[in-house]
């Protein structure tokens with residue numbers, strides 16, 4: 001599981017209700033509501049008394065008054081049901097309920113430490129503030145990002161930061177990026193994100209340099225669900241089928257690779273692959289396709305690529321690129337190396 005070290009248990013456990021979990025296990029029908037409690041037979045020791053297992057709806061906790069003689073929160077319940085650790089239970093919950101760990105992580109202090117660490121890699125845009133995920137919110141979470149009805153104009157294409165990152169004028173125009181003097185991405189490099197149909201659904205804002213104070217390196221619009229998009233997917237899918245699809249973490253990785261001829265490249269906008277992103281890749285891949293995963297050589301990148309490789313290898317042939325040096329990222333590859341990467345010989 002990617003970024004498993006950053007899993008914020010508190011956020012995961014409060015994002016779910018005991019009712020949702022019982023529903024997941026198809027047990028909810030066995031439970032009766034009485035005031036603030038839900039009572040039923042204990043699913044853990046598989047008891048039969050209809051009152052032995054009680055849930056406090058408001059507190060979102062459970063207790064077995066019979067054999068188990070203990071209780072706990074939502075994660076404790078999953079852990080007991082699956083006979084796994086709390087950590088593993090949190091990962092299961094994320095998978096089952098399609099929680100966005102990055103979004104949730106943004107709430108916790110622990111995650112802030114983590115994200116400042118992840119920030120170094122320049123690959124993980126900062127998540128939007130976490131919202132408590134109800135069933136409704138989850139549904140909303142899979143509603144497509146609507147195409148924007150406006151464009152940021154007057155973007156400054158010749159901002160020195162772009163040259164500093166090694167981007168040519170051609171690439172800058174190709175991706176439509178530029179420095180935004182005012183407006184929603186004021187004083188940032190605005191990077192349009194297109195959906196698979198080529199419609200702009202958001203602008204990401206990259207701070208042009210090292211952010212001062214606690215300004216995030218990346219800014220994303222409120223409500224934008226990056227887990228539903230893959231940067232550059234709209235163009236990558238138009239590249240020849242016999243070319244490998246290269247998966248990277250960040251915007252600049254993708255832009256740099258495309259600049260040097262590795263045009264069939266997509267960025268996850270982070271080091272994890274969401275279920276929706278997996279589905280997008282699956283839709284545009286067949287058993288003859290080749291995929292090359294080139295995530296950053298750091299802890300999050302390694303965890304991410306392992307998980308992604310396992311998942312995508314169920315669809316097609318997957319190659320994982322391992323850098324020789326800690327901290328390396330595709331953005332730093334030389335044009336020659338990018339050529340080799342594309343040919344699968346790096």
Ligand SMILES: [Zn+2]
Pocket residue numbers: 042043044045046047064065066067068069
């Ligand atoms: Zn019990």
